[in-house]
Amino acid sequence: ATGEAFANTLRHYSVTETDSLSKILVKKYEKQPEVLAQLGNAYFRNRELEPAKKLLDLAIERNPKAAAPLIQYGDIYKYYWNMPNSLDTAYIYYRKAIAVEPQNNVPYERVADLCMFKYKLYGNRQTHADSLRMRHVADSAVTVLNELKRQRPDYPAELELGGIYNRLGKFRESAEAYSKVRTRLEDYQYNNYALDYYFLGDYATGLATA
Secondary structure, eight states: OHHHHHHHHHHHSOHHHHHHHHHHHHHHTTTOHHHHHHHHHHHHHTTOHHHHHHHHHHHHHHOTTOSHHHHHHHHHHHHTTTSTTHHHHHHHHHHHHHHHOTTOHHHHHHHHHHHHHHHHHHHHHOOHHHHHHHHHHHHHHHHHHHHHHHHOTTSOTHHHHHHHHHHHTOHHHHHHHHHHTGGGOOHHHHHHHHHHHHHTTOHHHHHHHO
16 A cells, blocks of 8 residues: 555655655665565656666665565566566566565466566567477476465466466366366456367367356
8 A cells, every 4th residue: 555655646746755755665664675665666667767676675685585576676677578688587586586485476476477478479470499489488387387386285376377278278278277266267267268168179068167
């Protein structure tokens, strides 16, 4: 809530006023890296990268074991994906977040999303080398979600896995993943789930699922 309020302030007030407020908030929340990360996110959303990075660096300095500022750093580099080495840098930050908080589902999901983002980029070019890269990043997306599942057996990683398998045309694997979390599916996921059976030729199950 603090980060969102600050983001709204950034949009409507002068630099001097927001910088003064930032100093007050940093002093108040200096021992809470998650809040500092949200303040950095607010600057990032306002396209003010240097203040954003300063707050994220401060958050990491205050608590190197907190995942939130590392995730936010990864998000920044992913947003600027067309800059040299930006996606690789985003991956490094997400992996650092996993290392410090292995029970946190967010960085795993960010890595999977990053991999599928690369999958789309390579698919748009479609050279032979890019086809090989597509296969590699798709496998990496599945691998990291299975890694999350090992860390958090109770967490419904199958929601993400089902979508990835469906996108890759692996309809049997998609249906198996979705079936494990059927009661938690949203409408679009139910649609994918039903289509999985349709493409497998199991029309009756597909209709029943729909």
